[in-house]
Amino acid sequence: MGEFELIERVKRRLPRAGPRVRLGSGDDAAIVVPGGATATSVDALVDGVHFRRGWSSLGQIGAKALAAALSDLAAMGAEPGEAYVVLGVPPDLDEDGCLELLDGMAALAAETGTTLAGGDVTRAPALTLSMTAVGHAEGPEDFVTRAGARPGDSLVVTGELGGAAAGLLALEAPPPEEWSSFSPDSEQKLDHPDVVGGLVGRQLAPRPRLAEGRALAAAGATAMIDLSDGLATDGRHLARSSGVGLEIDAGALPLAPGVAEVAAAAGRDARELAISAGEDYELLFTIPAERWDAAAAAADVALTRLGRALDGEGLRFTAPDAADLDAVRGYEHL
Amino acid sequence: MGEFELIERVKRRLPRAGPRVRLGSGDDAAIVVPGGATATSVDALVDGVHFRRGWSSLGQIGAKALAAALSDLAAMGAEPGEAYVVLGVPPDLDEDGCLELLDGMAALAAETGTTLAGGDVTRAPALTLSMTAVGHAEGPEDFVTRAGARPGDSLVVTGELGGAAAGLLALEAPPPEEWSSFSPDSEQKLDHPDVVGGLVGRQLAPRPRLAEGRALAAAGATAMIDLSDGLATDGRHLARSSGVGLEIDAGALPLAPGVAEVAAAAGRDARELAISAGEDYELLFTIPAERWDAAAAAADVALTRLGRALDGEGLRFTAPDAADLDAVRGYEHL
Numbered sequence: 001m002g003e004f005e006l007i008e009r010v011k012r013r014l015p016r017a018g019p020r021v022r023l024g025s026g027d028d029a030a031i032v033v034p035g036g037a038t039a040t041s042v043d044a045l046v047d048g049v050h051f052r053r054g055w056s057s058l059g060q061i062g063a064k065a066l067a068a069a070l071s072d073l074a075a076m077g078a079e080p081g082e083a084y085v086v087l088g089v090p091p092d093l094d095e096d097g098c099l100e101l102l103d104g105m106a107a108l109a110a111e112t113g114t115t116l117a118g119g120d121v122t123r124a125p126a127l128t129l130s131m132t133a134v135g136h137a138e139g140p141e142d143f144v145t146r147a148g149a150r151p152g153d154s155l156v157v158t159g160e161l162g163g164a165a166a167g168l169l170a171l172e173a174p175p176p177e178e179w180s181s182f183s184p185d186s187e188q189k190l191d192h193p194d195v196v197g198g199l200v201g202r203q204l205a206p207r208p209r210l211a212e213g214r215a216l217a218a219a220g221a222t223a224m225i226d227l228s229d230g231l232a233t234d235g236r237h238l239a240r241s242s243g244v245g246l247e248i249d250a251g252a253l254p255l256a257p258g259v260a261e262v263a264a265a266a267g268r269d270a271r272e273l274a275i276s277a278g279e280d281y282e283l284l285f286t287i288p289a290e291r292w293d294a295a296a297a298a299a300d301v302a303l304t305r306l307g308r309a310l311d312g313e314g315l316r317f318t319a320p321d322a323a324d325l326d327a328v329r330g331y332e333h334l
Numbered sequence: 335m336g337e338f339e340l341i342e343r344v345k346r347r348l349p350r351a352g353p354r355v356r357l358g359s360g361d362d363a364a365i366v367v368p369g370g371a372t373a374t375s376v377d378a379l380v381d382g383v384h385f386r387r388g389w390s391s392l393g394q395i396g397a398k399a400l401a402a403a404l405s406d407l408a409a410m411g412a413e414p415g416e417a418y419v420v421l422g423v424p425p426d427l428d429e430d431g432c433l434e435l436l437d438g439m440a441a442l443a444a445e446t447g448t449t450l451a452g453g454d455v456t457r458a459p460a461l462t463l464s465m466t467a468v469g470h471a472e473g474p475e476d477f478v479t480r481a482g483a484r485p486g487d488s489l490v491v492t493g494e495l496g497g498a499a500a501g502l503l504a505l506e507a508p509p510p511e512e513w514s515s516f517s518p519d520s521e522q523k524l525d526h527p528d529v530v531g532g533l534v535g536r537q538l539a540p541r542p543r544l545a546e547g548r549a550l551a552a553a554g555a556t557a558m559i560d561l562s563d564g565l566a567t568d569g570r571h572l573a574r575s576s577g578v579g580l581e582i583d584a585g586a587l588p589l590a591p592g593v594a595e596v597a598a599a600a601g602r603d604a605r606e607l608a609i610s611a612g613e614d615y616e617l618l619f620t621i622p623a624e625r626w627d628a629a630a631a632a633a634d635v636a637l638t639r640l641g642r643a644l645d646g647e648g649l650r651f652t653a654p655d656a657a658d659l660d661a662v663r664g665y666e667h668l
Contacts, residue, residue: 046456
C-alpha cells in the first residue's frame, strides 16, 4: 500500500470540512483561514504505553487519540477546528486496519465538529498516533489558560473521577460477578456489567468536554486544565502556572460509580486512585465564588466544588484522614 | 525525568517567540493570532526508517525533522510560523540526549524564524519525531498548491538533484579516496572529502528552501511541491493534482556534484537515482513561460527548466535514451 493510496481512501471517508478549511488533506499543507486566535495542542498515543491493542478496537484507539488532543482544546475553552494525524504503522497492521482506526477517529471528528485536515503515514515499530488539534476563538483573551487562578477562587471539577483508572484495573483483572464481596458495607449489589462497562468505557472511549469547556470559559473560569495525568499532577500544573496553592477537600472527590468497589478489590485506596490516575479527561478549573451560579447553569454536566485557591503553592488535601494524600503523585508520560 | 521538567529545561533554551505567538509551550495549548491564512503540515521521522542514529548526531536528527516539515511550508510559499514536536523517546535516550536533539531543532528554528511553540514527550520503542509546522500568508490565495499547473507552463526545479541519495550511498559504502576509479571518463580527480561531505550533508542536514518558495510564489508559480519523495513520486503528485501531464528532459536534470561518480561506483544510473530518490528537499514548480525571468531574478538559487506541463497525465521523460525512465518510481514512506 502506498501512502498516497491510503490517503485517497481516507479522504473519501472524511466528514465535510469546516468553514475555515480552504484546502484539506492531499497537498503539501492544509490551508485554513482562522479568523481570530488559535489554540494548538499536540499529543501522542503509543501502543504499550497509552493503550493495548488487545483491549481496544482499532476504532477506539483512533477515537481516543483524537479525544485526548481535543481535551486540551476543551481545557482552553476553544471551539474545535482542525486535527492532523501522524500514523506510525507497525508491520502487523494492514491497510484495512489503518482505515478502521481512522474511521473511529473520523466518527469522533464528525461528532465534535472537527475537520481531519491532514496527515502523514509512516512505518514504525509500534502503533503510534501523534495528533495535532487546533481550536479557535474570536480573540486570544477568550482562551482560558492554566495561569489565571487567584487566591479565593473556587476550585471545581466536572463530572466524575477515577473511572478511567478503575476501568484499567477491571481490564487488568476482571472482577467477579459478586460485587458485594468488594464492598462489604454495601447493602445493595451493583449492576455489574453496566458499572464495569461504564468504567471500561471511561478508559477506552473517553469523550472530551468541549461544550463544557466553552461554557465554563464564557461563564468566567479563571484557569482551566484537563485531567489527563490525574488531579495530583494536573492540579500542581495549574497551581504552579497560576502561582497559587490549591486546597482540596478529599471528602468531596466525585468518584465514578464502581470506583470504590474496584479499588477495594485491587487493594487500592479509591481516593488515592482518583487523585493519582489520569485519563478521566474531566476539566479542573477555578472561578470566582460569585460566578459559581453562572457556571453551574451554563455547564451541561455535574460540577463539584473541590476546594479553593489560596496564597502559597502546591496541593493540600483537607479531611480528617487526608494528610497522606498530600504526597500522592500522578503519572507523567515519560 | 518527568515530562514537565524536560519541557521546562527545553523552554529555557528556545529562541524568542515570534510576534504572532501569544502563549508558547507549557499550557494545554499554544495561543497564536495568525492574522491571515495558515498552511499546516505534519511529518514524521522514525529511527530506522528515515534516519539512523549511528549516522547522524542527535542535533542533526532534530534539525532534519524540522527541516522536512518546513520544506512543506516552503512548497506552499508560506512564511514559517510555529512548529510543534511530539518526541517518542526510546529507553536508551536520556534527558541530555533529548536536549541535544532539541537544541539542533531549536537552532534551525532560530535560523528560519520559526517558533517552537509546543510539544509532547512520550516513551516509544524507537526514536520518533512527529512535527507539525504552521506557516502564514496574508490570504489563502497567496499559497501555492500542487493543483494550479496549466498546459504550457514551464516545469522548473531549484538547486541540484540526487545529492541526498548519493549521500546515503556514500554512508552505506564509503567510497575510496581514488575518485577517478569511479569515473573512468573523468580527466580530473574530484576533491573527495569536500564532495562526499557535501553529498552526506544533503542527506543528514537538509535545509528547507523557505525564502526561495516565498519568492517563487510571489513571482507567479502556479503549482509547487517539495521533493521529499523524489521527482518521480512528487512529480506525479503535482501532475495528478493539477490534471496535467509533465514532460521532462532527462538530459536537463541538474545533478549535484559527485552524484554521477557515487552512482557509478554503486552500479546505479545517476539519472534514475536523481529521479527516484527523495530527500533533496528542492522545490519543483510550474510557471507560465512569460514569468520565467521574474522567477529567475527573484529566487536566490539556480533554477533549471526541466520541461513543461501539457494536456494528459503522468510523467514522460524525453531524451534519446530516456524511454525506460518513464517507469521509474520514487519511494513512499510506507
